[in-house]
Amino acid sequence: MTLPPPESIHARQPNGQRWPVAILAATGAVGQAFIRTLKDHPWFEIAEVAASERSVGKTYMEAAKWMEGELSQDVGELVLTACDPAQVKSPIVFSALDADVATVTEAAFARAGRVVFSNAKSYRMEPDVPLVIPEVNGEHLALLAHQRKTRGWTGAIITNANCSTTVVAAALAPLHEKFGVNKVFVATMQAVSGAGYPGVPSLDILGNVVPYIGDEEPKIERELAKMLGKFENDAIVHAPMIVTAHTNRVAVENGHTAVLSIGFDRKPTVEEAIETLRNWKGYAPSLGLPTSPEHVVFVHDGADQPQPRRHAMMGRGMTTSIGRVRECKLLDLRMVAMSHNVIRGAAGGSVLNAEVLVSMGFLSETGVQ
Amino acid sequence: MTLPPPESIHARQPNGQRWPVAILAATGAVGQAFIRTLKDHPWFEIAEVAASERSVGKTYMEAAKWMEGELSQDVGELVLTACDPAQVKSPIVFSALDADVATVTEAAFARAGRVVFSNAKSYRMEPDVPLVIPEVNGEHLALLAHQRKTRGWTGAIITNANCSTTVVAAALAPLHEKFGVNKVFVATMQAVSGAGYPGVPSLDILGNVVPYIGDEEPKIERELAKMLGKFENDAIVHAPMIVTAHTNRVAVENGHTAVLSIGFDRKPTVEEAIETLRNWKGYAPSLGLPTSPEHVVFVHDGADQPQPRRHAMMGRGMTTSIGRVRECKLLDLRMVAMSHNVIRGAAGGSVLNAEVLVSMGFLSETGVQ
């Protein structure tokens, strides 16, 4: 797969219609975020919603217990089907499935020729599956050719990083590209929406901090090196960096904050780091798409910024906010990074992945329709 | 000053009465915590309360805007005086003054022969002023002899650490003593009560994290080395350690949480570290006093512990809770520490300092009465 010349971009189906898309696990927190993200999308139309057996046959409006904001009537009246490629026909599939179900179900969809955008951890670390934040490592999408060959799938699986890895990876990518990040301390303060619904009991989080999130620290430690790695010879060469993570749950609805101490191959000054972050664009084909933010990363000036409640919705939830870039006593630099865990870290990230692939003609090329 | 034999402890005045004590800045958050801590104290009796001009002449009950819990009638009816040694007669003075006022006022009290227990940063880093958590570095109280000589004071000033330094110092002390801590990465999640009242506006903290607390990071970085230092030849030799801090405010009422990555001169195993923490007692004369907790540090077993709402009140707010001791990818070990910022980190710490000095005969010896 090579990049098509811009004029050949086919953002819509050959017939000029929007692409029909399906959402798996549509009633959960990430599923609902897909519905909000895809509202009025110029290229994609929510054609199908699927959920667990318990909800099959209900309309979406009946089954979705919690809905933040307004639901369009069209989507509200869709009837939920099972998460089964025999019943879900859309070529593009956004999956909010949990890992325990995703392993089997997402593969079934890929085998059936669908392009699956996954938010589960099941396939993230597979060598032939791209783990992508488009601006950071969109080049890794080229792994799909290898994936199809290896797996014999007519469809494909593309994964999102874990939401806490996403904020760290987007914040480090510009600096890594230029100065070589080799050591990372990260401590996170993560929103409750990251645990889904019902998720975190209120008695656990009101007036409290829970200094532990199951399996979150290993995810950050392993996913980061893959995402910041290079695509070479049909494979990802992981970045050689040591990462140590401390993950915490705090009483925030949306927006994961990460404080970072960073060591570099070549230490930048604070000014160089800020300038690099400000000038960085990221992978060109990911820019200017419907879900692309104006600023992929945004460096705040305020001494007490970024903050989740104030800045999580920057760039409609797709901007990664950075602040407090300063010297570190132990490594080279310290800084704070924050982004919206449900949008940038899940649904919005998947949709942007889909936009990149569609704009590159991936769906037409592979005969997926 | 040498330690008296146990039988010579004079916890009360020579006349058998409780020591009269005064509280400066009595109506603020820390001032109120002194009142709660000293309620029914066997050795000390709140004889005087002082505050800023605005409150002078009012009864305590009238002036204290916020009071958590119940106020005894005796204290409620005390009339507030000015923070002036000409008007405040008690030999023992607990000061909750802010740094801008503390510099002049606390010195005036010390000059006037009072023993001042300070919570301000004004004198903490002065070479002749002890900065003390009794169990951690009670030996530093011996600096007072030097202080009096240098300053010509008949009284004295003893300081508490900043509340966020306190939780870190108490957690590291047992390990430092045995394995030599030389590197510390610390990220804090601090309670709003640390900022006093009115302090943090609710619009800044509901659903939010503020990744900055003014001057907090330098305080931790410099105070820690002094507190974990050694008393030698009438001076404190700071511990040779590199500390880098990230301080954050979260929506918690009480209890500062710190996540730590630690480097050692001699790396302990996780088991050795836990055993060391569990067996540690701390400076002997600080144990068994009225405000001493049963456990100075307590290592929790739960994977998601400690947590401020569940554990801040352990040991009536004086225990430092520790959990999640585990390997660190970058340094040697990671762990979580948490303690009550207003009790252990402020009022309770000062009262325990006073108890140590009183139990050692310091007040009688110096003629302070």
Added chain:
Amino acid sequence: MTLPPPESIHARQPNGQRWPVAILAATGAVGQAFIRTLKDHPWFEIAEVAASERSVGKTYMEAAKWMEGELSQDVGELVLTACDPAQVKSPIVFSALDADVATVTEAAFARAGRVVFSNAKSYRMEPDVPLVIPEVNGEHLALLAHQRKTRGWTGAIITNANCSTTVVAAALAPLHEKFGVNKVFVATMQAVSGAGYPGVPSLDILGNVVPYIGDEEPKIERELAKMLGKFENDAIVHAPMIVTAHTNRVAVENGHTAVLSIGFDRKPTVEEAIETLRNWKGYAPSLGLPTSPEHVVFVHDGADQPQPRRHAMMGRGMTTSIGRVRECKLLDLRMVAMSHNVIRGAAGGSVLNAEVLVSMGFLSETGVQ
């Protein structure tokens, strides 16, 4: 059953030992509150803890997911049994069972000769079951003689009111006694602990109000009239009052607040109402017991009081706080009432009920041992 003369009070077993007590559903939120309330109780000793099948065989410490504060080692090591009178031998049984299980299980215990203090709604409205806040309507305990006759039980069931009814009933009782309450508007703002654990998902309550609590409004409307009713001829004559309730869940951990507009048979002035509330003592045999608060109701002076975080723990959680007594435009008076929903409204209320019965010789009299 008539009141024994004070000198005949047998607060302990005839052998001088504390009464062994059992807690059913001991690991839940109310169960844990029983454990905290009974810690160091002079008359009762936690001898047995029981829970659902899932937890049977585990120690209490293993099974209790959430524990606020410290657990004594003795209780932590108790092994959980099934909620079955064949396995639980204690004569006094504190039940935190949910209504669906309570109906059958509590009756089984009463039939087996145990005195059951229930927090479920199952038996509250039964004509022969007392629904008691001791200070408010301790006289209703006399219904137990009738209950035993009717049911043929050698034991008994005594119920607590719902936690939101409790705060309203305690606040109205003094006024009802003197001025005859006939109309009540009540709007509640209830703590999340009222829903148990895991209970309310954090995504439902952070930055939010949920203006609905299942079945809560009918409970208040029907239980209040029974509790404020009179015991006459072996039956409770419900108070003739019209009650309309609006119940809401807010982001508070502990403490239910109720705002009230009240109509009277004979309208008191604001001053008369306050004086009546201040002078009221309640049912004499309920006073001076181990769990009795110093103030059954306490009228606050502050214009913005009472508040759950500041006042829920007054009287170790057993005082009902009242404030803002003022004229009402529509009915006669308005006021605010607040009490601790888990202590006064559940576990502490049950324990006080038990203390009243024990102090009256009920257990000895009935041969329950």
Added chain:
Amino acid sequence: MTLPPPESIHARQPNGQRWPVAILAATGAVGQAFIRTLKDHPWFEIAEVAASERSVGKTYMEAAKWMEGELSQDVGELVLTACDPAQVKSPIVFSALDADVATVTEAAFARAGRVVFSNAKSYRMEPDVPLVIPEVNGEHLALLAHQRKTRGWTGAIITNANCSTTVVAAALAPLHEKFGVNKVFVATMQAVSGAGYPGVPSLDILGNVVPYIGDEEPKIERELAKMLGKFENDAIVHAPMIVTAHTNRVAVENGHTAVLSIGFDRKPTVEEAIETLRNWKGYAPSLGLPTSPEHVVFVHDGADQPQPRRHAMMGRGMTTSIGRVRECKLLDLRMVAMSHNVIRGAAGGSVLNAEVLVSMGFLSETGVQ
């Protein structure tokens, strides 16, 4: 002033440009809400921002401590002037001034020929000043002719209701119009943003309810009758209703919730009430304007709705959400109402008022330019 025929609507200035508008007290919470509300407004352009002396001369970006979301560069670079009609030239003035300053300053602007949209209580109850929610009582704007005559102003003052009155008035208006509301019991749960910034200290609201908001209950009780009154003979005849209010502050960022018991001249059934609410449109000239919501009131079906976090932003913050319409035991019906206090209850309400007047040709007619 009579309504112009639709074709004569001059939503823009005669020269086709957008109307320049000024914001007084632009840096506070309501001032910032004006900036967000007016972003990309088709008729109005933020030309001037004014604030207290302390901020004069700074750019808006420098002076605004808290900004939720993104600030356009144009507005960020505006330099703050004093709140003085000699320095502020725009014909349309949105005032977020506090009452203590508003009394003098707003009159000065009106005298100087400006049309002032006020959020202060200063003029709300003046007989010649309209207190308007456009859809509810837009007819009251006709009072402006009388105001100008009485006061001799070339400009005018139009006021918004208090934010808690707004939610109640909008919810009751449809029912009052048809069934005659004569009694209202209302209990509110109000967001902290209603108190501005810094406003409510976090120690007062985390895990807490404050059952008192200064002067809030009288405001609701008196403003409601005026707003639901009739315009007759150049005056407002207040609606004859008895209102009793209980106002409370809760830990919610945005969105005031009110629970209501309502008495009617002619009692509707629950179904009639819901149908009336659903079919109501409100004052015709207020519909279809840039800030008008699709639904002025929206009746939710969910048993636990409306909720501030889920529904405050409906209709871009301009919809009043209603739910739980049901029988009342004491009066006729109960229900829950909720709207965004900063948008519908303040800035958005003022902007909609301005849109109505502009669309009716009021500015052109009166020579205000």
